[in-house]
Amino acid sequence: MLAKGVYMIISNVRKQSDIQPVMDRKKLMNNIIxxxxxxxxxxxxxxxxxxxxxxxxxxxxxAFKEYNPFAGILASKWVGFKFFIELFSDKNFYIMxxxxxxxxxxxxxxxxxxxxxxxxxxxxxxxxxxxxxxxxIVYLPHFLSWVVIAxxxxxxxxxxxxxxxxAIINLGGTPISFLSNPALFWPLITIQTIWREMGWGTIILLxxxxxxxxxxxxxxxxxxxxxxxxIWYITLPGIMPTIVVLLILRLGHVADVSLEQILLMQNPxxxxxxxxxxxxxxxxxxxxxxxxxxxxxxxxxxxxxLVLVLYSNYIIKKTGQDGIF
Amino acid sequence: MSFVYRxxxxxxDYVNYGILTIIALFCLxxxxxxxxxxxxxxKVYVPLQLYVFPKKWSLEAYRYILSTNSFVNSLKSTVFVxxxxxxxxxxxxxxxxxxxxxxxxxxxxxxxGCVIVTLLFNAGIVPNxxxxxxxxxINSLWSLILISLTNAWSIIVVKSFMNSLPAELEEAAIxxxxxxxxxxxxxxxxxxxxxxxxxxxFFAVGYWNTYFNAMMYLSDSKKxxxxxxxxxxVIDSSSISVGQMGSTDTNSLPQETIRMSSVVLAMAPIxxxxxxxxxxFVKGVMIGAIKG
Numbered sequence: 139m140l141a142k143g144v145y146m147i148i149s150n151v152r153k154q155s156d157i158q159p160v161m162d163r164k165k166l167m168n169n170i171i172x173x174x175x176x177x178x179x180x181x182x183x184x185x186x187x188x189x190x191x192x193x194x195x196x197x198x199x200x201a202f203k204e205y206n207p208f209a210g211i212l213a214s215k216w217v218g219f220k221f222f223i224e225l226f227s228d229k230n231f232y233i234m235x236x237x238x239x240x241x242x243x244x245x246x247x248x249x250x251x252x253x254x255x256x257x258x259x260x261x262x263x264x265x266x267x268x269x270x271x272x273x274x275i276v277y278l279p280h281f282l283s284w285v286v287i288a289x290x291x292x293x294x295x296x297x298x299x300x301x302x303x304x305a306i307i308n309l310g311g312t313p314i315s316f317l318s319n320p321a322l323f324w325p326l327i328t329i330q331t332i333w334r335e336m337g338w339g340t341i342i343l344l345x346x347x348x349x350x351x352x353x354x355x356x357x358x359x360x361x362x363x364x365x366x367x368x369i370w371y372i373t374l375p376g377i378m379p380t381i382v383v384l385l386i387l388r389l390g391h392v393a394d395v396s397l398e399q400i401l402l403m404q405n406p407x408x409x410x411x412x413x414x415x416x417x418x419x420x421x422x423x424x425x426x427x428x429x430x431x432x433x434x435x436x437x438x439x440x441x442x443x444l445v446l447v448l449y450s451n452y453i454i455k456k457t458g459q460d461g462i463f
Numbered sequence: 464m465s466f467v468y469r470x471x472x473x474x475x476d477y478v479n480y481g482i483l484t485i486i487a488l489f490c491l492x493x494x495x496x497x498x499x500x501x502x503x504x505x506k507v508y509v510p511l512q513l514y515v516f517p518k519k520w521s522l523e524a525y526r527y528i529l530s531t532n533s534f535v536n537s538l539k540s541t542v543f544v545x546x547x548x549x550x551x552x553x554x555x556x557x558x559x560x561x562x563x564x565x566x567x568x569x570x571x572x573x574x575x576g577c578v579i580v581t582l583l584f585n586a587g588i589v590p591n592x593x594x595x596x597x598x599x600x601i602n603s604l605w606s607l608i609l610i611s612l613t614n615a616w617s618i619i620v621v622k623s624f625m626n627s628l629p630a631e632l633e634e635a636a637i638x639x640x641x642x643x644x645x646x647x648x649x650x651x652x653x654x655x656x657x658x659x660x661x662x663x664x665f666f667a668v669g670y671w672n673t674y675f676n677a678m679m680y681l682s683d684s685k686k687x688x689x690x691x692x693x694x695x696x697v698i699d700s701s702s703i704s705v706g707q708m709g710s711t712d713t714n715s716l717p718q719e720t721i722r723m724s725s726v727v728l729a730m731a732p733i734x735x736x737x738x739x740x741x742x743x744f745v746k747g748v749m750i751g752a753i754k755g
């Protein structure tokens with residue numbers, strides 16, 4: 139009788155650490171079921187991410203395999219870092235690297251300061267209607283596709299029918315082939331970027347300027363500061379944090395030269411200055427079917443991108459701003 | 464704005480207005496030129512002459528290009544992709560973003576992490592191409608829609624927006640017995656209309672302007688979207704002459720006017736929607752800027 143009682147007590151009293159995982163799992167299951175409708179809402183987007191973002195990442199394995207279309211991805215032969223070694227010893231690699239870096243450099247020197255200057259200028263305008271109209275006009279190019287912009291570039295700079303060359307001919311000069319001259323490729327790309335993004339880039343900066351404390355200007359006026367002094371000592375320092383963040387973000391995207399922009403302006407005569415990683419991955423991987431090289435180049439670019447973005451985010455956080463994450 | 468009691472314009476002001484006007488003209492001039500030539504009567508257009516305003520107005524170039532099969536087909540393709548793509552993108556983005564706002568959702572951090580990962584890293588052109596090929600979507604317009612259904616930035620911005628909505632309305636609905644779905648469709652969505660408007664424009668412009676994916680995935684020229692057609696017409700100008708476009712019109716017209724009219728049509732919807740685009744996009748950029 140006593141033994142039966144003891145047995146009953148022992149079998150019913152279980153240790154807390156035995157029950158807890160089971161209870162946690164039960165709580166979790168209940169929680170999941172409670173949120174079942176949310177999961178239904180989550181499903182479409184999640185399935186999309188899995189199928190179109192994560193599944194292709196498996197394809198990156200082809201950077202380490204010799205792709206055999208008949209064998210498929212799994213059965214293709216493993217070759218380790220062969221393609222990476224091939225890539226780094228190919229002189230094309232260094233050409234692509236150089237082109238990417240120089241296009242970025244041009245953008246940094248010639249494009250980056252312009253929205254800053256433009257936003258300060260717009261800020262000094264007191265006629266609201268002039269300001270609004272000008273802003274509307276300079277924002278417009280941002281919405282155009284690269285095909286339209288490249289087409290306009292051709293309409294302006296082509297050697298036979300371009301506006302610029304027509305003007306040159308009318309003034310008695312000889313036409314310049316802008317579009318097939320390698321020396322002019324980088325400037326042309328930069329001009330396109332300026333035309334398209336100069337106005338749009340002022341949005342963030344103008345928003346930043348409105349965040350500057352008006353009392354600082356009042357104090358400056360009382361102290362007799364000229365408008366130039368106000369701009370130099372108040373406005374510019376006021377937007378400096380924003381400029382720094384923009385600069386660092388820009389550096390995080392060095393590897394990301396706009397594919398469509400470059401691709402549309404490429405032609406066999408300028409390819410030596412116009413090849414970048416993405417265009418190479420496209421021409422070799424997709425057009426020529428050299429799958430593994432294409433994957434290798436793309437993977438290299440994505441990894442560089444990742445490293446730069448993470449590093450630039452780290453730097454932003456060190457300057458005291460909020461990073462992207 | 465600079466705080467100054469200024470009653471008259473200084474010389475510096477005049478210079479400022481002057482330079483800004485020049486910049487505005489710099490932005491405008493390509494539009495003016497392309498419009499001008501496209502509306503020029505082809506019969507009076509002399510290729511070597513420089514035009515700023517049409518010598519003689521005419522819709523001839525437009526009449527011609529809209530009569531070609533290639534152009535009309537490309538319009539159909541583009542409208543299909545843009546319309547369906549925009550609707551689907553809105554659906555996929557807003558449902559996912561709302562789910563992520565639910566703090567109590569088990570695994571929320573994991574799903575958020577998935578989104579961030581796509582922000583940082585992508586598989587690249589070739590793996591994506593292989594995927595589309597293996598799904599049998601090569602040469603299907605659906606390939607253009609399905610690969611762009613949503614993206615990390617949109618999800619994050621919409622999620623921020625939803626988080627800024629007042630919680631009381633949701634709470635009141637739940638007290639009244641609404642289900643999660645009910646709250647989403649009957650409360651959140653109506654409150655999200657500004658965001659929906661912004662993103663409708665954002666997605667529509669994105670789909671309309673797509674060139675690279677369309678060029679890569681559509682091998683049949685009958686399925687080409689507008690941007691691809693314009694590219695072959697203008698940029699590959701030696702490879703396809705205007706006369707090969709399958710029109711019933713047998714007159715040979717100067718190519719320039721027709722090329723320009725095709726470019727104008729390629730940007731027409733954007734220009735028409737521009738007042739809305741400008742207002743909502745600017746707001747979106749500001750919100751994104753605060754986030755970033």
